[in-house]
Amino acid sequence: MNQERPQLIRPGFFSVNAAADRRRNEFDFHNEALLYHDRSIDSVFFGDSITHWWDLATFFENSPRTIVNRGIGGDTTTHARQRFAADVLQLRPRHVIIMIGINNTWALDAFSPEDRLTSEEIYQQVTSDVEGMIQAALEQAICPVVCSLLPTRMDRYALNHRRNELVVRINQSFKTMAAGSGAIYVDYHSHLVDPDGITLREGLADDGLHPHVLGYGIMAKVLCETLAAQGIDLTT
Template sequence: MAQSLSKYYILLLVLIMAGNTKAQDFANLNKYKSQNTSLPHPTAAQKRIVFMGDSITEFWNVLEPTYFSGKSYINRGISGQTTPQMLIRFRADVIALQPTAVVILAGINDIAGNTGPSSIEMIRDNILSMAELAKANNIKVILCSVLPAYDFPWKANQEPIEKITKLNEMLKNYAKANNIAFVDYYSAMVDERLGLKMEYSKDGVHPNKAGYQTMEPIVEKAISLALRKD
């Protein structure tokens, strides 16, 4: 009887764990699943660009939708995400869409500790893994600096300034060494405290409309440069 109960509880635990894993969808692969399925293959002349990122990318469509209108730009940002989550969904939300190029903006939520503690090296490695997956699939990589942030309103006292500076330096060096376009949002948006300029944000982390309008010509220049390398 005790042995039967033991087997029952083990089976119950396995079922609970399986159910929780399905419910969690750690990388949120379901968010864009239907949109990805219905998206037609790009034509030979089309230069599709996928924007991969977190809330800073996702909210771009909301606050400045005209930037994406009429272009072959696909927004695949998901609010709150960290680089391990993006890496998991990179095949479904980037590679499967057959873009010419991908714009990768990631890392700030890792520094905030959204999915647990991460070293700068761990964040860098996840971003570089996305870049290498793209290159292996003949997708041009446009690597972005992390935006400045003095602190996080949802998780205060993380002292992110030094981490942001160090990560950006790593990404810039990698881009230079591998002939990859690098988008330096940081230099254009940083204030005297090494945070995000107040005129570009309400919370010190997420750009407002003016912030996105500042970012757009910077990334456009990198996109044009990447496409000219065809």
């Protein structure tokens, strides 16, 4: 065990309303503890609320490996990329499980016109940020595992069909990106989608966005099977 406090990377706070700030103090304290105790970390799950709310200790309870959750509800790729050094790189995990980008798509139908973005603008934003995170991980010899965004089923949003079409396009880019960089791509989308190819299947999320226990069960199975095919076992 170290006798002095480690030099800690802290991204600081982004703004009064930034989602990424909501767990900043918690993560800084936890990151410091992991570094101080020189813990060997197998996987960091990194993302937004879908990662934040995933009870990893239960779904991967048989795993002897150290798994760390660094999801923040409401986070976007912009702030995720800025906190990546603090919440992933400095922890030196073997793998980082990245799933981020759905919150960027709220800009399609933002209340204020000045906050709205086109599908193309959001696509460029998400893919550029995720590509940057992949490259940063690879430079530190961390294996990046890039996960597809999930389909949604939120009929209360007028542009939800367009959102789901954008999700498909982003996922195609993630898959290509992973293949070209040596990262691993995890396709949750095809296991959760309706026959129409873009809408979340009924019965997997109460709000049409966040998977409940059945949705997470499918995701855990897909993740483990995909990693096992690459010789990576999260459960033993």
